[in-house]
Amino acid sequence: MNVYCILEVKDGDAVATLRYFMSSWWKIFGFDMLLAPVETHDAPGVAVTVIENRAGIQAINPFAPLMPINSAALLSRLVAEKPSWKIGAIMRPCELCTFFELQKRQGWQDYPENLVLIGMDCPGTYPVPEYQQRLQSRTSQVLARESLQDAAAGGLRVQPLRTACLVCEHPAPRAADLTIGTIGVSTDQVLLLVSRDEVRHARLGLDQITDGKATEYQASHRETLVGAMSDMRAGMRRTLIENMPGAYRFNDLGSFFAWLASCNLCGKCLAACPLYELEVKGATSRRRKQPGERALLSELVHLSRWLASCSGCGMCAEDCFQQEPFSLLITSISHRIRQEMSYSPGDPEQTLPWAHS
Numbered sequence: 001m002n003v004y005c006i007l008e009v010k011d012g013d014a015v016a017t018l019r020y021f022m023s024s025w026w027k028i029f030g031f032d033m034l035l036a037p038v039e040t041h042d043a044p045g046v047a048v049t050v051i052e053n054r055a056g057i058q059a060i061n062p063f064a065p066l067m068p069i070n071s072a073a074l075l076s077r078l079v080a081e082k083p084s085w086k087i088g089a090i091m092r093p094c095e096l097c098t099f100f101e102l103q104k105r106q107g108w109q110d111y112p113e114n115l116v117l118i119g120m121d122c123p124g125t126y127p128v129p130e131y132q133q134r135l136q137s138r139t140s141q142v143l144a145r146e147s148l149q150d151a152a153a154g155g156l157r158v159q160p161l162r163t164a165c166l167v168c169e170h171p172a173p174r175a176a177d178l179t180i181g182t183i184g185v186s187t188d189q190v191l192l193l194v195s196r197d198e199v200r201h202a203r204l205g206l207d208q209i210t211d212g213k214a215t216e217y218q219a220s221h222r223e224t225l226v227g228a229m230s231d232m233r234a235g236m237r238r239t240l241i242e243n244m245p246g247a248y249r250f251n252d253l254g255s256f257f258a259w260l261a262s263c264n265l266c267g268k269c270l271a272a273c274p275l276y277e278l279e280v281k282g283a284t285s286r287r288r289k290q291p292g293e294r295a296l297l298s299e300l301v302h303l304s305r306w307l308a309s310c311s312g313c314g315m316c317a318e319d320c321f322q323q324e325p326f327s328l329l330i331t332s333i334s335h336r337i338r339q340e341m342s343y344s345p346g347d348p349e350q351t352l353p354w355a356h357s
């Protein structure tokens, strides 16, 4: 059962409060490394950074509404390279989802006990140019505060977010060890900390560094607004897909190939996807052709499994000149495949479709 605690926000500054909390936690839990979004002076203003020194926590800003990369592949690599290290990772829901889908492909039964997954509620992120433009008149701390206000209000304000975020299925993390709850939360006063269960809560020493249990209202209000935000975004997804020009609706193979004709095959989308490399590229290059083997079917299985596992992070669309239709295309194909297969990416309990292949 989830354990809901609060952190009292000092001087209305949620970023500083989170930094103080993470620093205290590092001290008592003995982290060796933390992966987190950090403010930088260089563009785009936030970078996912490997922190190996507690002092480095003073630059983290996971609330800044920018997602420079999907950090799941980096975390997977770090965990494989440093199996005995106590690693913490602060991630958005789509990054966590990708991490679990990667983990299933690594054949792990469960992630190591010394890995601590810290998920964040996410009201959405801006495209890089939009974020940088805003950064000219505000600091990243101010942008973080505005994003937190949006989260508190359940994401109702119309914002020029990335298309992937406008149609995001899971604005709240699933299966994180600890979730930093901000949706429906008055973050100028408190942050909600949600531990996945009592055992983890005790093992991670969270009682020592939190400010007591949340009220029933605080917990249930967040759950209600998370549900409302998911529903609102599902509605947005349906509307945007319905309103796409006919050529992008892909009701048949012909319209898909017609769309493909406008793609310049630059490959940036595939290079940006943490799942593609492992599921499709790796699998097809490793495969040995056997007499009678149905090569095309095998490749279609890998393609379908890749799309079934899609976390909706939208990184593949970021550098595509057809950004909007591409993001919607991926999400629409992915939803159709998982519906057929009753598969929900990001659920660590579910095995991959066609797990034997």
Ligand code: SF4
Pocket: 067, 092, 093, 094, 095, 122, 123, 124, 125, 164, 165, 166, 168, 169, 170, 171, 312, 313, 314
């Ligand atoms: S896709 Fe969802 S989880 Fe990922 S950044 Fe956008 S809103 Fe956040």
Ligand code: SF4
Pocket: 263, 264, 265, 266, 267, 268, 269, 270, 316, 319, 320, 321, 322, 326
């Ligand atoms: S990034 Fe866009 S243009 Fe480039 S290969 Fe992908 S879909 Fe085609």
Ligand code: SF4
Pocket: 098, 272, 273, 274, 275, 276, 309, 310, 311, 312, 313, 314, 315, 316, 317, 330
């Ligand atoms: S296909 Fe695109 S949206 Fe899906 S996981 Fe890969 S990068 Fe993210």
